[in-house]
Amino acid sequence: KQTGEMPTFDVVVIGAGIAGMYALIRLRALGFSVRVFEAGTDVGGTWYWNRYPGARFDSESYSYAYSFDADLLQEWNWSEHFAAQPETHRYLRHVAEKYDLRRDIQFNSRVAAAEYHAEDRSWVTTTEDGAKVRSQFLITAIGILSAPHIPAIPGRETFKGRSWHTSHWPKEAVDLSHQRVAVIGTGATAVQLITEISKNIGHLTIFQRTANYTKPLRNQAIRDEEQAALKASYPEMFQRCKQTFGAFLHDIDPRSIFDLEPEARRQHLEQLWNEPGFGFWLGNFLDTFMNREAAEVVSEFVREKIRQRVNDPKVAEMLTPRDHPFGTKRVPLESGYYEAFNRPNVELVDLKKHAIRRITQTGLETSEKAYEFDVIIFATGFDAVTGSFARMQIRGKDGVLLKDKWADGPQTLFGLQGAGFPNMFTIVGPHNAAAFCNIPRCIEQNVEWVCEAIAHVRKTGHRSIEPKTDAAAAWTEHVNEQVEHMLIAQTDSWFMGSNIPGKKRAFLAYFGGAPAYRQRCDESAAKGYEGFDIS
Numbered sequence: 001k002q003t004g005e006m007p008t009f010d011v012v013v014i015g016a017g018i019a020g021m022y023a024l025i026r027l028r029a030l031g032f033s034v035r036v037f038e039a040g041t042d043v044g045g046t047w048y049w050n051r052y053p054g055a056r057f058d059s060e061s062y063s064y065a066y067s068f069d070a071d072l073l074q075e076w077n078w079s080e081h082f083a084a085q086p087e088t089h090r091y092l093r094h095v096a097e098k099y100d101l102r103r104d105i106q107f108n109s110r111v112a113a114a115e116y117h118a119e120d121r122s123w124v125t126t127t128e129d130g131a132k133v134r135s136q137f138l139i140t141a142i143g144i145l146s147a148p149h150i151p152a153i154p155g156r157e158t159f160k161g162r163s164w165h166t167s168h169w170p171k172e173a174v175d176l177s178h179q180r181v182a183v184i185g186t187g188a189t190a191v192q193l194i195t196e197i198s199k200n201i202g203h204l205t206i207f208q209r210t211a212n213y214t215k216p217l218r219n220q221a222i223r224d225e226e227q228a229a230l231k232a233s234y235p236e237m238f239q240r241c242k243q244t245f246g247a248f249l250h251d252i253d254p255r256s257i258f259d260l261e262p263e264a265r266r267q268h269l270e271q272l273w274n275e276p277g278f279g280f281w282l283g284n285f286l287d288t289f290m291n292r293e294a295a296e297v298v299s300e301f302v303r304e305k306i307r308q309r310v311n312d313p314k315v316a317e318m319l320t321p322r323d324h325p326f327g328t329k330r331v332p333l334e335s336g337y338y339e340a341f342n343r344p345n346v347e348l349v350d351l352k353k354h355a356i357r358r359i360t361q362t363g364l365e366t367s368e369k370a371y372e373f374d375v376i377i378f379a380t381g382f383d384a385v386t387g388s389f390a391r392m393q394i395r396g397k398d399g400v401l402l403k404d405k406w407a408d409g410p411q412t413l414f415g416l417q418g419a420g421f422p423n424m425f426t427i428v429g430p431h432n433a434a435a436f437c438n439i440p441r442c443i444e445q446n447v448e449w450v451c452e453a454i455a456h457v458r459k460t461g462h463r464s465i466e467p468k469t470d471a472a473a474a475w476t477e478h479v480n481e482q483v484e485h486m487l488i489a490q491t492d493s494w495f496m497g498s499n500i501p502g503k504k505r506a507f508l509a510y511f512g513g514a515p516a517y518r519q520r521c522d523e524s525a526a527k528g529y530e531g532f533d534i535s
């Protein structure tokens with residue numbers, strides 16, 4: 001449809017990752033006209049951008065796939081229990097083809113701005129090339145880790161070698177086999193990356209600010225006989241994911257770690273340690289998330305494991321985390337990370353001892369010495385959850401900028417809508433269960449809820465929906481209350497927004513668990529969208 005010169009749709013979706021793709025599928029099925037804008041050249045979102053060597057699932061592949069289409073589940077064979085990025089991207093491309101999604105997606109189109117027009121209760125979305133479209137509803141499907149963070153180190157622009165952030169890995173093959181390479185950061189991304197590139201590299205220097213607790217991934221190929229059993233188990237598996245705290249196959253153990261005698265405790269931790277995936281973190285005792293003494297037992301267990309794997313005691317000590325309790329930052333899963341530090345051409349620098357001073361034409365200087373590099377890789381994470389919103393000019397009622405509204409921390413109802421931003425929905429937005437979630441499970445729930453809400457507004461002859469101010473305030477308070485007693489709130493991380501200099505420290509996720517979250521969303525819908533103004 002055309003309004004003057006401006007193309008008009010029922011719904012504009014920003015982002016063609018897992019969330020945007022599913023939103024498109026659902027909205028089409030409900031009969032809405034949709035335009036999706038995607039900054040990249042292909043579908044896939046996180047799995048399109050993060051193509052660095054070693055990028056791979058930490059969720060079991062089969063538990064991560066879309067669950068809404070039984071045929072799709074049966075026709076797709078995952079090759080490994082924790083698939084690597086190229087396979088996941090291939091899977092998402094397959095879904096795009098199966099549902100012929102590309103015809104409604106405009107690629108190479110980063111959204112610069114979106115503005116609410118109260119007079120006709122519509123949104124006008126502007127892409128970076130200046131093109132505008134109008135829609136009644138706007139759905140952001142921009143992910144939680146999609147605004148790369150590169151620290152403002154002086155001199156960065158003077159570096160004569162090559163340099164990039166892990167989420168912008170060059171598309172052409174990169175040969176590091178004779179290069180002097182720096183990696184800055186030791187988070188989940190760096191742990192995967194370092195393990196992989198250290199296998200064939202000239203010289204690798206890793207700049208670590210905070211040592212991390214990690215856990216062996218224990219990945220394996222899926223055998224043919226397993227494949228059939230997995231496929232047969234899908235209904236029960238997704239049912240289980242609906243019941244667990246983070247929608248993973250693992251669930252938090254409600255007991256206290258001190259319910260077990262030391263020997264039994266040790267055996268239990270060993271057993272969790274030997275399991276594949278996130279069980280050691282998200283299947284651990286509840287009090288390890290809340291109680292320092294409980295967390296210390298687990299922290300010490302992991303420290304011991306690290307020491308056993310690193311040959312040089314000095315390096316082992318540097319890699320041993322002490323600044324925060326286990327599990328309060330996202331736990332990276334690894335497949336040979338520590339062995340990388342036993343290689344003669346891999347060096348670890350402790351930035352807590354010698355901070356980075358500046359980047360030079362030929363490398364990097366710390367307070368101790370100068371290093372020369374051909375390549376500097378920033379594995380320095382993301383301005384999480386709210387960062388991607390802040391990079392767009394989103395204006396709601398009365399021209400209020402979303403970035404300003406959320407300057408002291410986000411205010412939303414269920415992480416799905418902000419007060420003052422009618423008809424705009426935020427899939428996996430701030431204060432949503434998604435950040436601790438096996439994310440496609442939470443994405444499916446979010447998308448289904450939002451699409452139903454939009455259909456409801458239409459069906460009942462209304463034009464707009466937005467959270468009541470007091471309902472959004474109450475949700476924000478509930479979110480903060482939930483996390484107050486958790487150790488996570490006392491550690492600096494992207495969950496708390498405290499990985500970004502100058503960003504207001506505020507919890508960005510929801511720690512009440514995915515089942516409780518879903519229940520709250522469903523109850524609201526059942527009561528005619530309680531907490532929302534529909535007009």
Ligand code: NA7
Binds near residue numbers: 185207494
């Ligand atoms: P993370 O987990 O935020 O890790 C970023 C890393 O970069 C971390 O080690 C940071 O150290 C380090 N960092 C950040 N800024 C600096 C500066 N200025 N100097 C030195 N080091 C710095 O991001 P990832 O990409 O690894 O993982 C993000 C998510 O992707 C992860 O949670 C998974 O869900 C997938 P710090 O710990 O802050 O001292």
